[in-house]
Amino acid sequence: MNTKWIVVVxxxxxxxxxxxxxxxxPMRPGRxxxxxxxxxxxxxxLGANPPMFNSAITADHMAVSAGCLLYNGLIFLDREGxxxxxxxxxxxxxxxxxxxxxxxxxxxxxxxxxxFTSADVKFTxxxxxxxxxxxxxxxxxxxxxxxTPDPRTxxxxxxxxxxxxxxxxxxxxxxxxxxxxYEGTDVLKNPHNTDTPVGTGPFKLTEFVxxxxxTFVRNPDFFLPGRPYLDRLILKIIPDASGRLLAFEKGELxxxxxxxxxxxxxNRLKNKAGFQWKLDTTVPEENYxxxxxxxxxxxxxRVRQALMMAIDRKLVLERAAFGLGGPGRNPIDSRFxxxxxxxxxxxxxxxxxxxxxxxxxxxxxxxxKADGTRFSMSMVVMSEQPDLPASAEVVRSNxxxxxxxxxxxxxxxxVMYQRVYTTRNYxxxxxxxxxxxDPAIGIHRVYKTDTSRNPWVNPTxxxxxxVDDLLLKASGVVDLGERGKFYKxxxxxxxxxxxxxxxxxxxxxxxxxxxxxxxxxxxxxxxxFDGVWxxxxxxxx
Amino acid sequence: xxPTSITLSTFILRRAAQAIPLLLGVxxxxxxxxxxxxxxxxxVLVGDFPAPPEVVQTLRHDFGLDRPLWxxxxxxxxxxxxxxxxxxxxxxxxVTRLILERLPATVLLSGTALLFAAVAGVALGVLSSRRxxxxxxxxxxxxxxxxxxxxxxxxxxxxxxxxxxxxxxxPAQGMVSLRADPSGWGRVLSIGQxxxxxxxxxxMGFLAMNSRVARSSMLEVLRQxxxxxxxxxxxxxxxxxxxxxxxxxxxxxVTVVGFNLGFLLAGSAFVETIFAWPGIGxxxxxxxxxxxxxxxxxxxxxxxxxxxxxxxxxxxxxxxLDPRVRYD
Numbered sequence: 066m067n068t069k070w071i072v073v074v075x076x077x078x079x080x081x082x083x084x085x086x087x088x089x090x091p092m093r094p095g096r097x098x099x100x101x102x103x104x105x106x107x108x109x110x111l112g113a114n115p116p117m118f119n120s121a122i123t124a125d126h127m128a129v130s131a132g133c134l135l136y137n138g139l140i141f142l143d144r145e146g147x148x149x150x151x152x153x154x155x156x157x158x159x160x161x162x163x164x165x166x167x168x169x170x171x172x173x174x175x176x177x178x179x180x181f182t183s184a185d186v187k188f189t190x191x192x193x194x195x196x197x198x199x200x201x202x203x204x205x206x207x208x209x210x211x212x213t214p215d216p217r218t219x220x221x222x223x224x225x226x227x228x229x230x231x232x233x234x235x236x237x238x239x240x241x242x243x244x245x246x247y248e249g250t251d252v253l254k255n256p257h258n259t260d261t262p263v264g265t266g267p268f269k270l271t272e273f274v275x276x277x278x279x280t281f282v283r284n285p286d287f288f289l290p291g292r293p294y295l296d297r298l299i300l301k302i303i304p305d306a307s308g309r310l311l312a313f314e315k316g317e318l319x320x321x322x323x324x325x326x327x328x329x330x331x332n333r334l335k336n337k338a339g340f341q342w343k344l345d346t347t348v349p350e351e352n353y354x355x356x357x358x359x360x361x362x363x364x365x366x367r368v369r370q371a372l373m374m375a376i377d378r379k380l381v382l383e384r385a386a387f388g389l390g391g392p393g394r395n396p397i398d399s400r401f402x403x404x405x406x407x408x409x410x411x412x413x414x415x416x417x418x419x420x421x422x423x424x425x426x427x428x429x430x431x432x433x434k435a436d437g438t439r440f441s442m443s444m445v446v447m448s449e450q451p452d453l454p455a456s457a458e459v460v461r462s463n464x465x466x467x468x469x470x471x472x473x474x475x476x477x478x479x480v481m482y483q484r485v486y487t488t489r490n491y492x493x494x495x496x497x498x499x500x501x502x503d504p505a506i507g508i509h510r511v512y513k514t515d516t517s518r519n520p521w522v523n524p525t526x527x528x529x530x531x532v533d534d535l536l537l538k539a540s541g542v543v544d545l546g547e548r549g550k551f552y553k554x555x556x557x558x559x560x561x562x563x564x565x566x567x568x569x570x571x572x573x574x575x576x577x578x579x580x581x582x583x584x585x586x587x588x589x590x591x592x593x594f595d596g597v598w599x600x601x602x603x604x605x606x
Numbered sequence: 607x608x609p610t611s612i613t614l615s616t617f618i619l620r621r622a623a624q625a626i627p628l629l630l631g632v633x634x635x636x637x638x639x640x641x642x643x644x645x646x647x648x649x650v651l652v653g654d655f656p657a658p659p660e661v662v663q664t665l666r667h668d669f670g671l672d673r674p675l676w677x678x679x680x681x682x683x684x685x686x687x688x689x690x691x692x693x694x695x696x697x698x699x700x701v702t703r704l705i706l707e708r709l710p711a712t713v714l715l716s717g718t719a720l721l722f723a724a725v726a727g728v729a730l731g732v733l734s735s736r737r738x739x740x741x742x743x744x745x746x747x748x749x750x751x752x753x754x755x756x757x758x759x760x761x762x763x764x765x766x767x768x769x770x771x772x773x774x775x776x777p778a779q780g781m782v783s784l785r786a787d788p789s790g791w792g793r794v795l796s797i798g799q800x801x802x803x804x805x806x807x808x809x810m811g812f813l814a815m816n817s818r819v820a821r822s823s824m825l826e827v828l829r830q831x832x833x834x835x836x837x838x839x840x841x842x843x844x845x846x847x848x849x850x851x852x853x854x855x856x857x858x859x860v861t862v863v864g865f866n867l868g869f870l871l872a873g874s875a876f877v878e879t880i881f882a883w884p885g886i887g888x889x890x891x892x893x894x895x896x897x898x899x900x901x902x903x904x905x906x907x908x909x910x911x912x913x914x915x916x917x918x919x920x921x922x923x924x925x926x927l928d929p930r931v932r933y934d
Contacts, residue, residue: 106785113892116651116696123652197664199657253668259698275697276708276884276892278784299784303882304892311766312779312882449895479645479897517659520649 103606105599106297107581109320110309114275114302118262121193121240122253124200126324129237131300133592134281135176135264136240139167139186140231142588146348146502148231152181152241152265152288153219162226162543167219173288175243176263181288183213188244190221193252200506204233226541228548229503237591238501241265267293267595277302285606287595294583294598319581322590323347323573328387328452331574339578343585344389346575348502349398352385352456352568353511354495355485359526361492362431362440369563371425372493373415375467376460382569385455389574393567396512396559397504397552400570403545404504406553409560411567423467439468442492445484448475456495456568486520494524495568502588504552505540511565512536512555527564618918625914632910633686636903637679645897647671647695669695682903691907692900696893701904705886709908711781712885714797715878716870718805723812724863730813731820731859735828736847746817753814762807762880769803776803779882804881808874812866819862823855830854856927864920867912 113127120132139153153167173181190211194201204227212220223230233239242264246257257263262270265288268281279300283293301318303309309325312318314334323346334340354376356363363369378392391399395409426432431439444461446453454475461471471493476484484490498521501507510521513536514528532555539551559565577584580600587593648665649657666672670681685692691701734746770778776799777783783796827833828851836846875887882888886905893901 108784113895114697116896117698124657125651197658197661199652199661202658202661253664274884275699275704276888277781277882280784301780301784301882302884303779304888305879305882307763308766308779308880308882311763311771315771315774315778317777317779317785478895479643479649482646482649483644519657519659519662 101291101294101583101596101598102600102602102604103294103598104296104602105581106299107295107319107594107597107599108299108301108317109594110313110318110322110325111279111300111302112304112309112325115279117258118270119193119240119242119252119255119258120236121189121201121242122197122258124198129591131270131279132240132262132264133236133266134268134298134300134594135262135266135270136236136242137173137265138236138239138241138592139234141586141592142232142235142348142502144585144588146232146588148234151236152186153234156231158231158543162228162230163223165221165230167221169217169219170288171217173265174286175245175265176269176284177243177246178286179243179245180216181241181243181265182216183219184216185244186219186241187211187213188248189241190239192247193242194239197253198239200501201233201239203227204230204239204506226543227505228540228543229505232502233506235587235589235592236266237589268298283606289595291606293595294602295594298594313576316578319578320584321576323575324590326574326576328389328574331387331389334576340576341579341584342574342576344572344574346585346590347499347573348507348588349400349500350497350571350573351393351398351500352381352452352495352497352571353565354456354460354493354568355525355565356563357489357492357494357525358564359489361442362429363442363492365429366562367425367429368431370415370561371422371429371467372464372469373411373563373566374417374425375419375422375469376415376463376568377417378411378568379417380463381456381459384459385452386569386571390572391570393569396556396565396567397508398500398567398570401500401504401552403549404539404552405549406556409553409556411560414560415563419463419466426467426469433468437468438470441470441472443472443474443490444493444495445474445476445481445491446495447478447481447497449478450497452571453495453497460493460495460568482520486522486524487518489518489524489526496524497571505536509536509540512559523565525564527562529558529562532558614922617921621914621918621921625911628914629907629910630683633683633903633907634679636906637682637899638675640897640899640902641675641678643897647897647899650896650898651695665695669693682900686907691904694893694898694901696896696898697901701900704889704901705904705908708884708886708889711883712874712878712887715801715804715808715883715885716867716874718801719808719812719874720863720866720870722805723809723816723866724859726809727813727816728820728859730817731822732824732847732852732855734817734821735824736843738825743821746821750814750818753810756810758807758811758876759880761810762804762877765803765807766880776800778803781884800881800883804877804883807880808870808877812870815866816859816862820855820859823858824851827851827855853927857924860920860923860927864916864923867916 111127111130115127115131116125117128118132118135120129137152139151140148141151143149152170152173154170155168157166169183175181190205195205207223207225207227208221209224210222246263247255267284267287269284271282272280281298283296287293303312306327309321310327310330313321335342356369358364382388382390382392394411397404399405426439433439444457446457448454457473461473464471485494498511499507511523512532513523514533515522535551535555539548542548575590581597582600583596583598586596648662651665652661670678694701694704697704730746734743737743766778770776781797781800782793788796833846833851836850874885875890878885878887879891890905
């Protein structure tokens, strides 16, 4: 074989491998994965103004998106959701999860040049996170002491174990703020929340044009050597979903995270030149079907079971998530492999079977009337998130086939809060929940007894002391195997009682310009932009 | 009778006095309707997760939302008397500052659209009226039909897809290029480029309306005896139309242009959202979603004041154009 043929065969081999790799992995990687370069401006979409930057006192999505460029958590979550060092260089878990000892980064500084110390961690936890943060407050509820024996050591002691404590310590949940700028002030009204944020993060805020954009510039004193690589990162505020996508296609945006990406466009764009994309860029999220168990026919468990059997969950996945993800398999998202019980299977318990569903409804005392219907139900969904009305439309159509007449109300978010959570003036609803990376953080609230009527807490009225006890135990041990046992027991009860069902397990998808590399180091799309770099950049900062 | 400065100032003062109860009524009605709408601004602030009740209570107390509604209204009216439009829950900023920050962008967009709709609309209407049932007149009719029929959100999307994404001629979103970050004349040019598509979207309906009103008004005036006399005197057609007829045809046109102003501000909320234009229309849209009551009420008040002023200017323009119109 002559040299020319060898070159051709090698080229074909490389192409075949590249093709195979491209087909087999849910990602089209950027052009080069070599040494990061410096410079450039990345423009990222944001849906609205951040109400503030201090994400230690709010869980607002915009605040966290901007805040995680400015601040750091003690850890960040890697692609598999494992805690990795950020402001904490290392940590040790003692007394079976009752004590955490963090060793802090030696070179971290605040943007104003003051040194970052353990006092900042203690202050933020005690005065902000434990008092005001909607999620971290629960994680810190059983803290008995936060000790700072030296500027680089923080010891956190608990009276009870909270298993996913480390997961909560990422920037998205628990950013660390500067004590020297907040001590002695009202932390809710401190001007550094809104006007002059000071963090330890990879970028500093230089401009905030409300309603238009926020400009962040590189922090040259960032504690991770060599990082960040970008000179500027701009958050461009575009409220309209189609406007964001058009701006991205036009090259006016370089990155759209899954929250802002219309999933129906994935098939059109996934092979288009100039873009890279990645699936499952954030922690598991689900669409749940929820019944109001306090009124109407759905108070009867047999009716809920029959209605579940009448739903084609694969069709819901197709219509609402455009095939991105999978149908719900049981009450816990199957991506939590350690917690998922494969023996509890919706496909076996409630296979899509309208005829059998009809018979079950007959047996439950709801035969078809002369007009062909059995009973009517109201279904309330939030209109702003298109996959929710789309899911509800499939459910309505499926239930109509078995004689259940559904009035579907797609209403704006605030009205949905009132109808579903505050007044419980609904019969069924489809809701989207994030797991927040751990069932104890994001999924317990779906099933646990709760009478607060707060948004995003079990609106079904379902209350089962055994389930509550199992969930409590599952969050009280560190070992995943032990935790999983409790969840597996809970799944059996929840699948049978079925106050709430996982309709679909959604896959997220982020899109980015292929002029940049280094995305998706973290399990959440909020942070680790310090690793993103521009391929046409310079070699040195 | 020609208006004198005394009658003019008396007229303005009288109209200002009449506007006060009107604006007060607008404030009270807006306040009541907004607060009766379902929703809770505190929930937006704490984000999509169950917030501890004490956090919610602290925020409600801080923003005065735990007081009775009538109490909140009296406090708000008291603040208005001292020129304070309140404090934005969502933006943590004084409402006056927020509106003043965003108003120039809206004035630029709406002003451009209003000016273009007035000038081009009148020109198209006059040209159509000079040759009724001509090709130009039919074009004007079809254009007006399309202009009225197309919703701004649809037209805006079409223009972005066609002109921006397809042809690549103009930017799709925002007010200035962020990547180039230009300054001086480069910035002016960049703003001009970004302005074209949203202004074209906003202008379409008004241009159509103005051209139709101008056409029918001109047709009516051109049939008047004094126009026939002017022509009989041997004046050029150009002089007859533009010096004699147009001025008298302007009264209904001025009415429509004044009427446009109020709707321009409402329409700009959609256009600013589609094109990510950072004006008060966008601010209103965002504030509605966030139930940021003080901002919503502040913008409504500014818009209502603008409409009252536009009506006043329209009345003054009547008197200028037609000396028979008296201020009393």
